[in-house]
Amino acid sequence: MRTPSNLLPEGFHDALPPFAEAASRLERDVLDTLASHGYARVSPPLAEYEDGLAERMQGASSSDLMRFVDPISQRTLALRPDMTVQIGRIATTSLADRPRPLRLSYSGQVLKLRSGQLQPERSRLQIGAELIGNDSVIAASEIVSVAIEALERAGVTGITVDFTLPDLIDILAAGPLPLNQTQIDEVRSELDMKDAGGLSAIGATGYLPLIEATGPFDEAMARLRAFDTDGLLDTRLDGVSQIAASIKGKASLTLDPTERHGFEYQNWFGFTLYADTFIGALGRGGSYQINRPDGNTEAAVGFSLYPNPLIDAGFGAQLRDQIFLPVGHDRAAAARLRDAGWRTVAALSDKDQAQALGCTHILNGDQPEPL
Numbered sequence: 001m002r003t004p005s006n007l008l009p010e011g012f013h014d015a016l017p018p019f020a021e022a023a024s025r026l027e028r029d030v031l032d033t034l035a036s037h038g039y040a041r042v043s044p045p046l047a048e049y050e051d052g053l054a055e056r057m058q059g060a061s062s063s064d065l066m067r068f069v070d071p072i073s074q075r076t077l078a079l080r081p082d083m084t085v086q087i088g089r090i091a092t093t094s095l096a097d098r099p100r101p102l103r104l105s106y107s108g109q110v111l112k113l114r115s116g117q118l119q120p121e122r123s124r125l126q127i128g129a130e131l132i133g134n135d136s137v138i139a140a141s142e143i144v145s146v147a148i149e150a151l152e153r154a155g156v157t158g159i160t161v162d163f164t165l166p167d168l169i170d171i172l173a174a175g176p177l178p179l180n181q182t183q184i185d186e187v188r189s190e191l192d193m194k195d196a197g198g199l200s201a202i203g204a205t206g207y208l209p210l211i212e213a214t215g216p217f218d219e220a221m222a223r224l225r226a227f228d229t230d231g232l233l234d235t236r237l238d239g240v241s242q243i244a245a246s247i248k249g250k251a252s253l254t255l256d257p258t259e260r261h262g263f264e265y266q267n268w269f270g271f272t273l274y275a276d277t278f279i280g281a282l283g284r285g286g287s288y289q290i291n292r293p294d295g296n297t298e299a300a301v302g303f304s305l306y307p308n309p310l311i312d313a314g315f316g317a318q319l320r321d322q323i324f325l326p327v328g329h330d331r332a333a334a335a336r337l338r339d340a341g342w343r344t345v346a347a348l349s350d351k352d353q354a355q356a357l358g359c360t361h362i363l364n365g366d367q368p369e370p371l
Helices: 019-036 050-056 084-092 137-153 168-173 181-192 196-201 217-227 234-246 308-312 331-339
Strands: 047-049 066-069 076-079 102-111 123-132 159-164 252-255 266-275 283-291 297-305 322-325 343-346 361-364 367-370
Touching: 019 102, 019 123, 019 137, 019 308, 047 050, 050 076, 050 084, 084 102, 084 123, 084 283, 084 297, 123 137, 123 283, 123 308, 137 159, 137 234, 137 266, 137 283, 137 297, 159 234, 168 181, 181 196, 217 234, 217 252, 234 266, 266 297, 322 331, 331 343, 331 361
Parallel strands: 159 252, 322 343, 322 361
Antiparallel strands: 047 076, 066 076, 102 123, 123 297, 159 266, 266 283, 283 297, 361 367
């Protein structure tokens, strides 16, 4: 059976008015915020050689790459599923000699090979910022604060920041609560489901207190400190607490120390951004290491926003006022109105109707009148 020529592939859709414009406006608001804090924009290509891109993805699954053969080089190319690794490449090659800390911002579409039930899109917008050369508490606090400010400038309210410790299980498994790699995977799986019975069944009762150390930040942090009787986590907990203190009052704060979804290559801290009335995360960030071409690593901290839930829900997609310009209208008056920020829609014939063209006003002489 022949597929209709106008049918789009699964996970792809057209952005129509006014949603496409709302997306552009949101993107502009976020990027303007990042620029105001000194983050210079870079724009990497949509496709790269598959082997190089997969190597830089570190903990992320290379199975998410959409591949095809380049007819010029005959090498396999891949479409990016994430822009963060590309920013790392740029920072350690083309911008390797720039003074650190290096602040970079970016925006573009990323593509995934498969979609999920909660995120059916295979193509989505990613906007973010990376602070390269430093992953201190001060640098991390800046990143979290800028991420909140960017969402607020775009009009998002009711923001929640959920903190996590991406390498927590690795630290405990190598120290006071020993586990082999198979057991680590099992414990992580049970903690993901917050399954106390499952932890007990596999003999990992020492990890049970981590389930309780989840929820509103202050209470959860107190439980986590009580759990850390040896002080093994003191430095990390102090750091996360300082970051939280720096944004107190700007957003609601929660803690889920074992959350790992989306934190495949973060190390000592990570965070997820949520907002009231929107399902799912709007963004994630944290600290990580970039592999340099010389074999060394470089510290970095950053965040990525995925605003598709905002756009799909119609956030900022309200129709704006438009002035209908009848045939023979005053062109100078129309130009002055556009300079003042109005939108104009000019009639091409006497048959054109203002309301049918989505207009809210009509030009009468040199003044707009509501319809």
